[in-house]
Amino acid sequence: MTKLLPTSTAGSLPKPSWLCEPEKLWSDWKLEGDALAEAKQDALRITLAEQQFAGIDIVSDGEQTRQHFVTTFIESLRGVDFTKRETVTIRKRYEASVPTVVGAVARTRPVFVDDAKFLRAQTKSPVKWALPGPMTMIDTLYDAHYKSREKLAWEFAKILNEEARELEAAGVDIIQFDEPAFNVFFEDVNDWGVAALERAAEGLKCETAVHICYGYGIKANTDWKKTLGNEWRQYEQTFPTIQKSSIGMVSLECHNSHVPLDLIGLIRGKKVMVGAIDVASNTVETPEEVAATLRKALQFVDADKLYPCTNCGMAPLSREVARGKLNALSAGAEIIRKELSAQRPAA
Incomplete structure (x- = not known):
């Protein structure tokens, strides 16, 4: 990536209405079989074109082929029963019915x-790909087999590494691991969470990133944010450990948040995907607002x-709003590029 301030998105982008119900997480597919497979590829083409038209430099799949950023990966694994469901509290915020780990987990394909x-x-x-x-x-499952968060996390880390190595071989330039749970379980993150993340990235020669945000713009997350006070200092709990890790990039939430930006100094030396787009609002940022965050x-x-990046995924937003935000991200980054260019001494 030789371009200064290359832009990207944190994860999901809105899906076309002919593929599934829009502006909704876990939306059911409207097609089946070969028709669904073809429609997913069409959606990939469209989301790529929209990113490129907006001037996004590092493109992604926009998670067009998956219903959810966690469960779609888990669905493919052996050892997890989606018919046997239990209610758990996800990230200490909201209750959800989740599948159960009933045996040894393994990636079969x-x-x-x-x-x-x-x-x-x-x-x-x-190309950036999120896992x-x-x-x-482990925070999105009920574990009836290992009965240990740490043991299950290490098993998933090995599975993720298998997938990540094949994604790298397929030509992916950045593999990003989404860890919103890092903003909640601080003791576990420092004891074994970062180590498990490094195991997931073991042996990769491509760029590696960890995305840590305050969640999609859904009510459970926005209500939680209201309880966090005037300063959100969660990153302070884990950034020192992450700074020492082998993960090269950190993606975090900044715009319209109460995160003190000086906390970025705790990961000095890492590449930082700065969230300059608020995904919990339908208001489209101006390029100058993006530039101010940067x-x-x-x-x-x-x-x-x-x-420059988005705070989180934009699946719950309308396609029109998401397009506007992508355009603003690119335009805001260009403002800063020009400012930095003007500051350079003449040759």
């Missing part, structure tokens, strides 16, 4: 590799390590 190969064939742009992180996976971040991260 590639999950996203064919999709990654398809996307790679459509573009010469750098759920081990700790977030200017603040540049006090704590070097320009060659700053990657």
